[in-house]
Amino acid sequence: MEHNDTPNTNQHEQPEAREVESTPRTAPLIYVASLSDYNNGELHGRWIDARLPVDEIHEKIIAMLAASQDPGAEEYAIHDYEGFYQFRVGEYDRIETVHAIAEGIQEHGEPYAAFVDLVGTEDASLDTFEDCYRGTYPTLTAFVDQFVDDMGWQQEIEKFGQRTGLGPYLSIDYSDLEMALRTEWDVIDGEAGVHIFTR
Known part of the structure; x- marks a missing residue:
């Protein structure tokens, strides 16, 4: 499982950002698994595209849990992920947070993942990224x-x-x-x- 002082430039315009192509090797995906199955020694889960609307992601998670052999399957965790570059997705990260990061990666690639890793999920947004990113x-x-x-x-x-x-x-x-x-x-x-x- 992958758990895994500049010189004063105020008098001049800062250089225009130049972005190198950094298309992710794969779309940002998360593998969501049933915790009750996992605790019983069974692997039951599914890969979900984290760029999907949050409601749709939740629907897919509910459907995954409903398909479990364990009738009491209600809880889940993110047990794997791909396409997030160096950013580490936590087992219990909120779906809304993971979705927002996936959207940023979809738009900006690796630089956005690096930014989230740098400032943390609470302070990361597309607006703050665009304000800080220089290329x-x-x-x-x-x-x-x-x-x-x-x-x-x-x-x-x-x-x-x-x-x-x-x-x-x-x-x-x-x-x-x-x-x-x-x-x-x-x-x-x-x-x-x-x-x-x-x-």
């Missing part, structure tokens, strides 16, 4: 390169260097900038690359 990049270095380019810092340094004659002595410390970004922003490693979130 997915192959590496943090690739993001920093794009960040510097979007902010126009290299061009400003070159202009200043030309005016002052200090050009040969001026450069951006990309290594320190990466460290600053990791300190002030959330950088989550994933299958598709690194997911960047502001706090």
